[in-house]
Amino acid sequence: NAGVTQTPKFRILKIGQSMTLQCAQDMNHNYMYWYRQDPGMGLKLIYYSVGAGITDKGEVPNGYNVSRSTTEDFPLRLELAAPSQTSVYFCASSYSGAGNTIYFGEGSWLTVV
Template sequence: NAGVTQTPKFRILKIGQSMTLQCTQDMNHNYMYWYRQDPGMGLKLIYYSVGAGITDKGEVPNGYNVSRSTTEDFPLRLELAAPSQTSVYFCASSYKGVGAYEQYFGPGTRLTVT
């Protein structure tokens, strides 16, 4: 299994541009998440999904959109990039079952908006 994969690894955007960060998992996990990680701030949840066709906002959703058309894929869309969106973005997935179901993280996308 590849686990959670993310593309691209790095990206530089100009203010106002748009882009999609891709996330795919091959573990048949029903839950998927997008976080951003800023220095000294830990991880902030942007959006999450409990299954195909179902998404919900997290702590910092403004400026982002998501979709979940399949179990495997959970892309994150930035419509009008702003410098405040410069961050490292992590996608994660987890399985809901009995017990403490941990999250599995992708390698991250480092995004710079200038």
């Protein structure tokens, strides 16, 4: 089982550049999430989706955009990268319904210089 797959694993961006973090899951989960984790901090929710065509903001959505055209894919786009977006990004997914466990991808390390 591939589970949740994120690409790229590592990336260095220059200030003002744009990029897309890819996320795919093969577990037929309805719910998908993007989190960021800064050093010494917990995970903060950026955006989430409850199904194809539906997305909503989390705690820290500014500077990011998402789309969910299929159940499997949930890309995260960074427009005009800023040093404050240097972080580790985790994509995750879960079955629909409350309280279900969330499965994480292995993370994408992003540095903006």
